[in-house]
Amino acid sequence: MVTHMGNGGRVSSGSNSHRTAAAALGAAGPPARELTIELRDVARQYRVGGQTVRALDHISLDLTGGRFVSVVGPSGAGKSTLLHLLGALDCPDSGSIIFDGEEIGRLRDEQQSQFRHRCVGFVFQFFNLLPTLSAWENVAVPKLLDGVRLGKARAEAVQLMDRVGLGNRAEHRPSELSGGQMQRVAVARALMMDPPLVLADEPTGNLDSATGASILALLAEVAHEPGRGRLVVMVTHNSDAAATTDRVITLQDGRVCHDAAMVPW
Ligand SMILES: Nc1ncnc2c1ncn2[C@@H]1O[C@H](COP(=O)(O)OP(=O)(O)O)[C@@H](O)[C@H]1O
Numbered sequence: 001m002v003t004h005m006g007n008g009g010r011v012s013s014g015s016n017s018h019r020t021a022a023a024a025l026g027a028a029g030p031p032a033r034e035l036t037i038e039l040r041d042v043a044r045q046y047r048v049g050g051q052t053v054r055a056l057d058h059i060s061l062d063l064t065g066g067r068f069v070s071v072v073g074p075s076g077a078g079k080s081t082l083l084h085l086l087g088a089l090d091c092p093d094s095g096s097i098i099f100d101g102e103e104i105g106r107l108r109d110e111q112q113s114q115f116r117h118r119c120v121g122f123v124f125q126f127f128n129l130l131p132t133l134s135a136w137e138n139v140a141v142p143k144l145l146d147g148v149r150l151g152k153a154r155a156e157a158v159q160l161m162d163r164v165g166l167g168n169r170a171e172h173r174p175s176e177l178s179g180g181q182m183q184r185v186a187v188a189r190a191l192m193m194d195p196p197l198v199l200a201d202e203p204t205g206n207l208d209s210a211t212g213a214s215i216l217a218l219l220a221e222v223a224h225e226p227g228r229g230r231l232v233v234m235v236t237h238n239s240d241a242a243a244t245t246d247r248v249i250t251l252q253d254g255r256v257c258h259d260a261a262m263v264p265w
């Protein structure tokens with residue numbers, strides 16, 4: 001079972017050693033080492049109607065924490081496939097994905113879900129909030145998997161609501177929030193387990209440009225939080241959105257055709 005990813009105690013199944021969301025809020029803790037992810041010769045293909053589709057065609061990439069990275073490219077280029085592999089929602093057919101020194105490309109189902117729970121926060125285009133729960137309860141939901149009752153996680157969830165600028169909306173249901181506010185709740189939920197990696201698939205795809213810009217600013221803040229070394233990887237169709245990030249990786253036909261960094265990686 002993947003309980004420790006060799007990243008300075010950032011990830012562990014032990015409740016005592018697990019960093020709290022409160023610690024994620026400030027720069028008070030000791031500086032954490034930056035996350036590193038190495039993809040080596042990663043291939044993923046699908047067989048459809050006797051034909052083979054190379055969704056990812058032997059790509060190699062090095063990703064470093066403390067960065068806000070975007071992945072762009074035409075429809076069918078392999079962007080979502082890459083995000084799914086990074087989040088252990090899927091396995092490569094060949095090649096390796098080393099997450100802080102540990103291979104995550106060949107985890108068994110149970111290990112994959114443990115890894116996702118501890119190490120990855122997901123943000124989706126359509127928010128995926130539970131309509132019958134209040135905003136803070138939605139944020140606290142990941143804690144249920146640890147057997148924690150929602151009420152016990154309330155303080156941390158409310159603090160995260162505050163962190164994303166929605167301290168006064170904690171009791172609202174999703175239907176009582178705007179699209180931008182719902183996406184802020186989704187970002188807070190993604191941070192509930194204080195993961196070193198946040199993956200966002202078209203997080204601004206359903207928002208107007210001003211609201212989208214504020215979500216991009218929030219994701220940049222999440223990546224650049226001092227002392228945390230968190231990596232945010234965002235898939236987007238929007239080149240203006242990509243241009244705000246630290247590094248733009250362009251995929252085409254399952255390959256990296258361009259890779260431009262605004263800051264060193
Ligand atoms: N589950 C699947 N079964 C068959 N083909 C798939 C599947 N998922 C993706 N593909 C194919 O793999 C390629 C890459 O898909 P995807 O990663 O979703 O691209 P993008 O997110 O860039 O639009 C596409 O040609 C797509 O049709």
Ligand SMILES: [Mg+2]
Pocket residue numbers: 079080081
């Ligand atoms: Mg896609």
